[in-house]
Amino acid sequence: MKVPMVFVCKASKMQKLLAYTLLSVLCLPTLASENFLDVRDDLHFTLEARQANKDGSLPIYKNPKASIDARVKDLLPRMTVEEKVAQLIQGDMNGWMSLNDPLDNTKAFNETGLKEMMRLKGGSIWAGYLVPWEKFVFGVEVGQRYLMENTTLGIPALIQSEGLHGFTNNGTIFPSPIGLAASFDVDLVSQVASAISDEAEGLGINHIFAPVLDLSRELRWGRVEENFGEDPYLTGEIGHAFVTGLQSGKRRNVSSTAIARMAATCKHFAAFGSPQGGLNLAQVSGGERELRTTFLKPFDRACLESLTIMTAYSSYDGVPAIANDHILIDILRKEWGYKYWVVSDAGSVDLLITLHGTCSTRECAAKTTLEKGLSGEMGGGTYTYLTLPDQIKAGTVSKQALDQTVGYMLRTKFAMGLFENPYPYKDWNSTLRTAAAKELLHTTDRESIVLLENRNNILPLKKSIGSIAVIGPHADRVSFGDYVFFNATLNGVTPLGGFKQLLADTSVKVNYAEGSKLWSNDQSGFPDAVSAAQSSDAAIVLVGTWSLDQTLLWTPGTNATTGEHVDVADLGLVGAQLDLVKAVKAAGKPTIVVFVSGKPVAEPWIQANTDAVIQQFYPGELGGLALAEIIFGDVNPSGKLPVSFPHDVGTTPVFYNYLKGSRPLDPGAVLDNGNLKFGHQYVLSTPVPLWSFGHGLSYTTFQYSGLTLSPSTVGRNNDFTVTVTVRNTGAVSGKEVVQVYLTDILASVVTPNQELVGFQKVEIPAGGSKTVSIKVKSEQLAVWSLSNKWVVEPGQFLIKVGTSDQTFANATLTVN
Ligand SMILES: *[C@@H]1O[C@H](CO)[C@@H](O)[C@H](O)[C@H]1NC(C)=O
Ligand SMILES: *[C@@H]1O[C@H](CO)[C@@H](O)[C@H](O)[C@H]1NC(C)=O
Ligand SMILES: *[C@@H]1O[C@H](CO)[C@@H](O)[C@H](O)[C@H]1NC(C)=O
Ligand SMILES: *[C@@H]1O[C@H](CO)[C@@H](O)[C@H](O)[C@H]1NC(C)=O
Ligand SMILES: *[C@@H]1O[C@H](CO)[C@@H](O)[C@H](O)[C@H]1NC(C)=O
Ligand SMILES: *[C@@H]1O[C@H](CO)[C@@H](O)[C@H](O)[C@H]1NC(C)=O
Ligand SMILES: *[C@@H]1O[C@H](CO)[C@@H](O)[C@H](O)[C@H]1NC(C)=O
Ligand SMILES: *[C@@H]1O[C@H](CO)[C@@H](O)[C@H](O)[C@H]1NC(C)=O
Secondary structure: OOOOOOEOOOHHHHHHHHOOOOHHHHOOEOOOOOOOOOOOOOOOEOOOOOOOEOOOOOOHHHOOOOOHHHHHHHHHHHOOHHHHHHHHEEEEHHHOOOOOOOOOOOOOOOHHHHHHHHHHHOOEEEOOOOOOHHHHHHHHHHHHHHHHHHOOOOOOOEEEEOOOOOOOOOOOOOOOHHHHHHOOOHHHHHHHHHHHHHHHHOOOOOEEOOOEOOOOOOOOOHHHHHOOOOOHHHHHHHHHHHHHHHHOOOOOOOOOOOOOOOEOEEEEEOOOOOOHHHOOOOOEOOOHHHHHHHHOHHHHHHOOOOOEEEEOOOEEOOEEHHHOHHHHHHHHHHHOOOOOEEEOOOOOOOHHHHOOOOOOOHHHHHHHHHHHHOOEEOOOOOOHHHHHHHHHHOOOOOHHHHHHHHHHHHHHHHHOOOOOOOOOOOOHHHHOOOHHHHHHHHHHHHHOOEEEEEHHHOOOOOOOOOEEEEEOOOOOOOOOOOOOOOOHHHHOOOHHHHHHHHOOOOOOEEEEEOOOOOOOOOOOOHHHHHHHHHOOOEEEEEEEOOOOOOOOOOOOOOOOOOOOOOOOOOOOOOOOHHHHHHHHHHOOOOEEEEEEEOOOOOOHHHHHHOOEEEEEEOOOOOHHHHHHHHHOOOOOOOOOOOOOEOOOHHHOOOOOOOEOOOOOOEOOEEOOOOOEEOOOEOOOOOOOOOEOOOOOEOOOOEEEEEEEEEOOEEOOOOOEEEEEEEEEOOOOOEEEEEEEEEEEOOOOOOOEOOEEEEEEEEEEOOOOEEEEEEEEOHHHHOEEOOOOOEEOOOEEEEEEEEEOOEEEEEEEEEEO
């Protein structure tokens, strides 16, 4: 047979080239044939049967024992342009299944729809639907079997869903990412991510869109709850734990070269979290130094092994993230050597036309994203990548970019062994919502609660107390934050439910009053709340922000104050909530305020005037119980703030690791008696946080001693170890997060006043002590120099152990 096609390179060279490069990259066809089957027929396979070799031998790409590189190289030239483009466009399981009714369990599929979907968009399949698990498994099985058995090449699909803090199709919901970060426990986060994989993997999902590594440095932005806080180092460490846990292990019955059972998705690449004005999708300002030292650090740490990365919607310094070849090609591909799949976020290719104004046609949007991003196209837009086959044929789009991008996609699939077994497991039910996952959830919910204030050790309450009032719009509500599916909250325990469960066998009376709605100024519930407080021995008031599940959050006419596309102009409590707290406090009983929220709540009155303050970032399913356990001392709080709390939105940004010189201080205040105290930074407020990054109290006390650096003098390429002894000097066992901060005393560029460089969570029994050693790598000392390179500069570095606003011990490191 004959394909009318002319290659620009010599056929005699082909064999040699094939040995070390993607041949089609170098041998561009100069002419398009009518149906443009861009397939080489001069080697070891025929056009009609591209999945087989002429000599009957097993194609390399089908050989589980062959290296991933060799398999990619073998498969790519067998593919048509249409097949390649289909790998790049996200399809949708709704093409062959009816998935709109969460309760419908009909196991049937649309054959025409299936074939059409797989022909055009068969590389990756969005499957984030709330449907009965049996029906879901059926749909995945049908899709993968069709691809494997009924298409020429048999390329399995990525099957994709959400899992920022729990597998969304009715899986176990863990605390929101900001809550996971508050645990400061990398092992725990890794286990959580692994549990998310356990639930999704059996159902045939192999790609989860998590974790988010954006930084919470612009607190007005709605998605703060999806991040791991404000700090690049903490975000990188927690993110790395998440990626490692999610990808841990191998799928069953796959090749020995497979390295992961699930593809994680580091997102949103890059610099997405600080939109101008806190407005979702708005541009981000910054230069190369801020990019390197702040925004890219967590990705560099956590994502090189992640099998996928998702790009950001925003622009950075005037360049749309999806078309930023400096970040996506120069840095990610060339500098970091990243070799897996990168995909744009939903609908974002069209944004080059409708938002950024850098393209006027869909052809331009597709070409720009492919060539400058080497990335695929997620759904949610107009599928501009469908223009690619014609553009490739017309020679206006680089075939090399197409091949490279498809190569990354195939590598991701081979890395999971999907060509050997892309199917759901028969025993999928045995890994969903298990007792072990529930136990892990319970631990995580406990570890992510942060005790902010505890005047006169009012907490923990004793179970000998006569009665408590549980008050507030968050008292009898389950708040998971965004990225959970419809009705997920039905699986959760409310705080009121948690108190009742914990106190069931005691004589403590629980008096509940809602007091007010989250979203209303109506104070008609105040009298009931005040009388509940008056008739109790202590009052617990639960207030905060709120979000909704992925269905309701995007339904017009609903309301929320946090979550994706929900940005605020004020960080104070909404509606009657602050007045409710004041009214309850005025009842004269010990008043404990619990913020249930997805971001810092800025209410200085509450910090100054209540007896205790607890922060519960949107929890997981057992959050209500864990909160009760903390308040009654069954569990000693051990969470720390991954984000600083400002006095007021006008005092932001408030992150602790500001560059030197960025926090002049001459505070003013509006005093409680109404008097005005005038200052300059700020006139009637202060840039110092209410509670700063790393803060979190315990029911015990810890004393630090014996800080040593080994060695204390290092060369520019040497790591060093920080060792310190921590003694539990209180009466109960507790967990402490040992935090190490570094200050570069003199540098060629402006550096942070301090930055976290290490931490470790340890449990220490009452009266006991532990010696903790934390390794710091030499590259953590590096600055992004004036000549645009990472350089460790000789000089002195202050090392402190403490929190961002406390020093328990310090020492000096010398680099020469
Ligand atoms: C959602 O929950 C409500 C009860 O709160 C129930 O009536 C409804 O059937 C549930 N819907 C689904 C899809 O689970
Ligand atoms: C099946 O899919 C095809 C192609 O998308 C569509 O035209 C047709 O309406 C679908 N049939 C049903 C019964 O949904
Ligand atoms: C796949 O091929 C098998 C065997 O030829 C056939 O029975 C089946 O109907 C095909 N499935 C689809 C969805 O085309
Ligand atoms: C979700 O899981 C819970 C707990 O197993 C179950 O009671 C509920 O029926 C499930 N909901 C759906 C919509 O499948
Ligand atoms: C598939 O893997 C499972 C567990 O990993 C193993 O028990 C089973 O024997 C394997 N099946 C085949 C056909 O290799
Ligand atoms: C899954 O397992 C649980 C517990 O063993 C059982 O109650 C449930 O009916 C099973 N669900 C399905 C769909 O098999
Ligand atoms: C906010 O949403 C709730 C339902 O979640 C609704 O009852 C309430 O009326 C809404 N409030 C406003 C002000 O829209
Ligand atoms: C370092 O610790 C010493 C006490 O050992 C203290 O006097 C000094 O103020 C500390 N320095 C800093 C910068 O915290």
